Amino acid sequence: MALKNIESVPGGPGEPGSGLIxxxxxxxxxxxxxxxxxxxxxxxxxxLQGLYEDMVVVRRIDSEATALQRQGELALWPPLLGQxxxxxxxxxxxxxxxxxFSSYRENAVAYCRGVDLTDILRVWRGNASSGWDPYAIxxxxxxxxxxxxxxxxxxxxxxxxxxxDDAVAVTYFGDGATSQGDVNEAMVFAASFQAPVIFFCQNNxxxxxxxxGLQAHVPIANRAPGFGIPSVRxxxxxxxxxxxxxxxxxxxxxxxxxxxxxxxxTYRMGPHTTADDPTRYRDANELEDWAxxxxxxxxxxxxxxxxxxxxxxxxxxxxxxxxxAAELRAGCLGMPEPAPSDVFKHVYSTPNSWLDRQQDHYxxxxxxxxxxxxxxxxx
Amino acid sequence: xxxxxFGRAINAGLRRAMDNDPKVILMGxxxxxxxxxxxxxxxxxxxxxxHRVLDTPLAEAGIMGTAVGMAYRGYRPVVEIQFDGFxxxxxxxxxxxxxxIHYRTQGAVKMPITIRVPFGGGIGxxxxxxxxxxxxxxxxxxxRVISPSNPQDAYTMIQQAISSDDPVLYFxxxxxxxxxxxxxxGSDPAASSMEKARVVTEGSDVTLVTYGPLVPTARDAAVAAxxxxxxxxxxxxxxxxxxxFETVEASVRKTGRLVITHEAAQSGGLGAEIAASxxxxxxxxxxxxxxRVTGFDIPYPxxxxxxxxxxDLDRILDGVDRVLGRxxxxxxxxx
Numbered sequence: 001m002a003l004k005n006i007e008s009v010p011g012g013p014g015e016p017g018s019g020l021i022x023x024x025x026x027x028x029x030x031x032x033x034x035x036x037x038x039x040x041x042x043x044x045x046x047x048l049q050g051l052y053e054d055m056v057v058v059r060r061i062d063s064e065a066t067a068l069q070r071q072g073e074l075a076l077w078p079p080l081l082g083q084x085x086x087x088x089x090x091x092x093x094x095x096x097x098x099x100x101f102s103s104y105r106e107n108a109v110a111y112c113r114g115v116d117l118t119d120i121l122r123v124w125r126g127n128a129s130s131g132w133d134p135y136a137i138x139x140x141x142x143x144x145x146x147x148x149x150x151x152x153x154x155x156x157x158x159x160x161x162x163x164x165d166d167a168v169a170v171t172y173f174g175d176g177a178t179s180q181g182d183v184n185e186a187m188v189f190a191a192s193f194q195a196p197v198i199f200f201c202q203n204n205x206x207x208x209x210x211x212x213g214l215q216a217h218v219p220i221a222n223r224a225p226g227f228g229i230p231s232v233r234x235x236x237x238x239x240x241x242x243x244x245x246x247x248x249x250x251x252x253x254x255x256x257x258x259x260x261x262x263x264x265x266t267y268r269m270g271p272h273t274t275a276d277d278p279t280r281y282r283d284a285n286e287l288e289d290w291a292x293x294x295x296x297x298x299x300x301x302x303x304x305x306x307x308x309x310x311x312x313x314x315x316x317x318x319x320x321x322x323x324x325a326a327e328l329r330a331g332c333l334g335m336p337e338p339a340p341s342d343v344f345k346h347v348y349s350t351p352n353s354w355l356d357r358q359q360d361h362y363x364x365x366x367x368x369x370x371x372x373x374x375x376x377x378x379x
Numbered sequence: 380x381x382x383x384x385f386g387r388a389i390n391a392g393l394r395r396a397m398d399n400d401p402k403v404i405l406m407g408x409x410x411x412x413x414x415x416x417x418x419x420x421x422x423x424x425x426x427x428x429x430h431r432v433l434d435t436p437l438a439e440a441g442i443m444g445t446a447v448g449m450a451y452r453g454y455r456p457v458v459e460i461q462f463d464g465f466x467x468x469x470x471x472x473x474x475x476x477x478x479x480i481h482y483r484t485q486g487a488v489k490m491p492i493t494i495r496v497p498f499g500g501g502i503g504x505x506x507x508x509x510x511x512x513x514x515x516x517x518x519x520x521x522x523r524v525i526s527p528s529n530p531q532d533a534y535t536m537i538q539q540a541i542s543s544d545d546p547v548l549y550f551x552x553x554x555x556x557x558x559x560x561x562x563x564x565g566s567d568p569a570a571s572s573m574e575k576a577r578v579v580t581e582g583s584d585v586t587l588v589t590y591g592p593l594v595p596t597a598r599d600a601a602v603a604a605x606x607x608x609x610x611x612x613x614x615x616x617x618x619x620x621x622x623x624f625e626t627v628e629a630s631v632r633k634t635g636r637l638v639i640t641h642e643a644a645q646s647g648g649l650g651a652e653i654a655a656s657x658x659x660x661x662x663x664x665x666x667x668x669x670x671r672v673t674g675f676d677i678p679y680p681x682x683x684x685x686x687x688x689x690x691d692l693d694r695i696l697d698g699v700d701r702v703l704g705r706x707x708x709x710x711x712x713x714x
């Protein structure tokens with residue numbers, strides 16, 4: 001009823017206004033931000049080009065996966081279109097021994113972790129209940145229960161503390177998840193134990209069809225200090241700013257300073273998933289407004305201003321993106337089909353008498369068809 | 380051999396597991412200085428430190444979810460849920476995460492979490508303190524569910540649960556915490572299986588299946604039935620998921636009659652599962668339909684009425700009469 005009003009509250013959850021950390025404007029202008037400049041002083045032209053390439057590649061992965069879904073090769077796909085800077089900026093800040101607990105939209109973070117491209121599609125093609133060995137890339141497989149992973153990251157961080165290690169757990173979730181008890185309980189535990197965990201919230205303004213104003217009446221980042229957790233609100237479409245604030249939070253966690261909450265204000269330019277239709281609930285003007293703040297375009301403009309956006313560079317980036325897309329497609333189409341008996345695999349780590357009996361009976365059932373087929377063939 | 384109460388036997392088992400493996404940590408509400416509301420973790424924080432016996436904030440989902448993260452990190456968390464009726468805030472984390480992460484990750488991530496749950500009634504408590512929620516968990520694949528009925532099993536099975544690479548719910552019959560028994564503290568937990576049922580009392584006329592708090596009641600019922608010339612074989616299931624149906628089936632093939640008793644509500648409960656499975660396995664050996672003697676399909680009642688709800692010796696004997704076709708409280712209704 002009053003959602004419009006909630007969203008128009010100055011500094012409200014839908015307002016990317018005051019308090020936002022920004023290092024590169026929507027027009028591509030590098031602006032000073034004294035508290036954060038030193039954190040990205042090492043990011044030279046080549047590093048900026050690298051971040052740009054990452055964002056182009058993950059956008060290409062996204063469009064290729066969407067195409068694969070439209071062609072019937074994937075059952076579903078959750079696009080990250082518009083959120084490339086938030087994910088690449090934060091993902092590239094991490095060390096390999098940090099551990100990520102994400103939702104299902106963080107394919108760009110998985111890319112930063114070095115995931116095998118085919119692995120990000122397994123679950124969406126229906127070939128596996130998840131894609132990869134979490135310990136191989138120190139990233140849990142995507143969490144579908146909204147916000148549940150925030151607790152896992154906090155517990156993992158409590159384990160880091162017990163081990164006397166300086167790794168950090170990072171959890172990604174959206175604005176919708178901040179309404180969940182799990183996320184709020186995670187902040188209680190993280191603060192009480194001063195766990196080295198980063199709560200990285202991508203406020204993309206939409207939880208399927210529900211605007212952020214339905215989840216929060218104040219900027220989401222404002223909640224964390226109530227738990228005793230420092231927070232920062234960052235322009236989520238500014239890859240350099242996202243890198244800077246994540247580095248700051250990592251340094252705090254590694255040095256015993258405990259958790260940080262980051263609200264990256266960004267925008268989900270696509271649907272929730274390929275099964276969604278945003279035209280039913282979202283104003284086209286809003287999309288246009290955010291298209292003007294596109295994370296790739298602003299870095300293009302910035303690189304151009306530095307003389308780093310020439311034809312050779314763009315051609316190389318395009319070639320890389322095309323190669324990645326081709327690899328993704330080939331991996332998707334070449335994925336082996338699971339065997340029927342795989343349905344019983346890994347429910348338990350050791351034999352289970354109930355399940356073993358059911359598997360035995362089902363295999364007998366299946367082999368009853370094999371018998372009739374072979375007897376047909378021999379007759 | 381030493382004589383320990385049920386509660387002290389769990390404590391001794393926890394202590395031994397913590398001694399043997401530095402990755403074993405305890406998490407729960409009031410389990411540190413207080414030693415838990417039932418004192419099961421008494422002295423453990425003092426001896427092992429606050430980094431291994433964690434008093435947690437009062438949030439069951441939070442405890443369970445952070446235990447998942449701890450398990451990801453290589454720990455073997457033992458979570459205490461203070462009372463049976465307080466487990467529901469953690470239900471989502473148990474069912475969607477603890478139970479499924481091994482399957483979800485195709486075996487890459489193990490969830491060796493033990494969830495200790497004091498359960499059952501008979502202690503005069505208010506609402507939410509006397510429930511028997513085991514069937515919610517036996518219905519969830521990926522979990523193992525056990526319930527000891529005596530101090531020796533309490534001691535051994537808590538160690539077996541902790542060393543299991545699968546998540547285990549360990550249901551403690553709280554009204555038996557003060558029962559004493561002989562415990563062999565030198566026994567090797569790996570030498571036996573927590574999933575094997577035990578024949579408590581041998582008999583030839585009726586098989587009486589139960590677990591946890593009603594095992595002593597069932598044993599008493601068998602003695603009383605014996606005085607009446609009926610030979611009752613009592614089976615303590617010990618494991619509720621999976622159930623050792625081979626042991627139950629072997630007994631029923633011998634007796635031809637099955638009675639199941641538990642405190643939990645009847646409909647959709649474990650009694651139904653046992654009756655159905657045994658009927659499928661040895662229908663032609665049954666002389667009578669299986670009989671269930673259970674709690675009613677009601678919220679756990681206020682304490683002055685709880686002994687109407689809880690199966691007791693006389694209700695079990697009435698069930699034995701029913702399965703034998705002898706005069707019973709339902710005579711005349713059944714046909």
